[in-house]
Amino acid sequence: MSLWESILAALDSLRANLFRTALTMLGISIGVAAVIVLIAMGEGTKSYISNEFYSLGTNLIIVQPGRTETKSPLGPPPGAANRDLTIQDVRALERHGTLLSAVSPLMMGSATISIAGRQRDVMVLGTDDSLPSILSIGMANGRFYSENDSFAGRRVCTIGWVVKEELFGDANPIGSIVRVARSEFRVIGVMEKKGTSLGMDFDDIIFMPVRAYQKLFDQSALFGIRAKARSQEDLDAAVDQSRKILTRMHHGEEDFTMVDQEAMLSTMGSILDTLSYILAGIAAISLVVGGIGIMNILLVSVTERTREVGLRMAVGARRRDILKQFVTESVVLGFLGGALGIAAGLAGNAALGMLSDKFQPAVSAGTVAFAAGFSIVLGLLFGVYPAWRAAALDPILALRRE
């Protein structure tokens, strides 16, 4: 009997017990669908996170005060610093960091901003003129403050889109004086709409020169430093160079943490990979349960079809013919279950993808092929024992059974 004929025969006998076949298949289908959806969610999360990272600019180098022994992708815990990062550190990096295209100090706080009776609590970023290029944020209106403004610590600011809408509505804010905490600032620009990145709403923010921030908050230590390497190829070298410069600035002590974007991403990536493999592994357990279901049903089927086995043997079927027949049924069952599971998994992914435009579950063709192959192997694995039981039947006893 050709392979194709064997498959048709298997389909035929699976059809004889349609409901039972469907239930058995469901076990495999659910497992396969779960594996596919979970892997796709893992991949989707990964690309979501990397998109978020790259939306904050590329070739980014992040310096935080304090030394962390264990490599955490998110830098040291705040407040663990024993020596602060300062404007002088930024200047040193600007002067000696030949592999850097931009360096900015970063200070973060919150304050109430008000004008003509309207007010809003916003996040305040103290930084200098190169931050927009590092984080690739553009202007919607007006201009960002200049190097000169930064250096002089002029009380000027640029505001995010939401701040502008809330305080000014449709009016043009450029040139207006706003009150930030106890001081007055002149609005010189409105930032382009950026949305939320990594949990921070860039539209509900105001930027001011770092020296103005230091005066306003009476604080000199930096929250951190952000720098940009000249190119992706230079990134590693730029990190090394910056580390040397800062270590020298700190009298030979490396009391800061420096991470580059790629390292952060790959750390995140491997954490997420581990996570999604664990999840897929859990889902794979349900596949094994499905396989046991196949085995169980086949064992029942062998018992029910003892007489059939006896008849086939009487007309010349060898043991291996019987073995082949039952294994084929099991493999076909596994494959059909797998195919159904793949279809359900892909449909599930499509449905999840419609919930958000930023998060898109994604599976590779390789994963799908693997799932299909795995369900066939599962059918084979769990079909062999029942098939062997059928093939080992004594034809005489099988024919006596009624």
Added chain:
Amino acid sequence: MIWRAHAAPPRASDASATSAAIAAPSIVLELVSKIYASGGGAGGESIEVAALRDVSLRIERGEFVAIIGASGSGKSTLLNILGCLDRPTRGRYLLDGDEVSGLTEGQLARIRNERMGFVFQAFNLLPRQTALDNAALPLIYSGVGRRERRRRAGEVLAQLQLADRVHHRPNQLSGGQIQRVAIARALIQRPNVLLADEPTGNLDSRTGREILEIFRAMNRDLGVTVIVVTHDPALVQSIPRIVRLSDGAVVEDTTRGAAAPPGEALP
């Protein structure tokens, strides 16, 4: 590859067996016993049940034999051994001059497929398959293609007056029709020997006679050796040779004078 239909390698003795078959008797049993060891003795020791005891039997090609005897006398056991479904515990079985007991399971399967045809009392057919596919079943195991299988099955069924029932399933057929499909299946490989275990046991007497008539025709026209186990005294009357078993032993073996001498039935 397990998928490829696989013909057993030709045996070295095939050629000699064919030439010897003309002269050699079809079936020779020499002191064949079948002993079952079944547990359940009072002290836990196993009890031996002899289903057959030292049975010696010669059946020539083209003979028509009835095996009779009380229930439990070993009729089915004997038939299964003759049909190579079962092996004797002791003794020799020569089929067309070849010793059968030394053959492998695969070789026995091939003998059943090509040289034997079985008809049972009940549950003869695969319930989900049509008469056509049931009749064609042995051809699957000799690697015949689907189209050719169906063509040949259609032919044999037509000879058995079942041309208009080929696409029926067993539950759509009468008892007599089911037995005719089983006979078609038994004949499709043009076997040397047709073995039937109470083939009329579930039929009314008229249909039973019809089935026996088919056997007689096969025996007469095709020269097939027919061996029938039966309880039915009416049928036994018309069968030329009668072998009676009692408690696993042959107690009577009579050939009626009216029967055609062996060999004459051969074309």
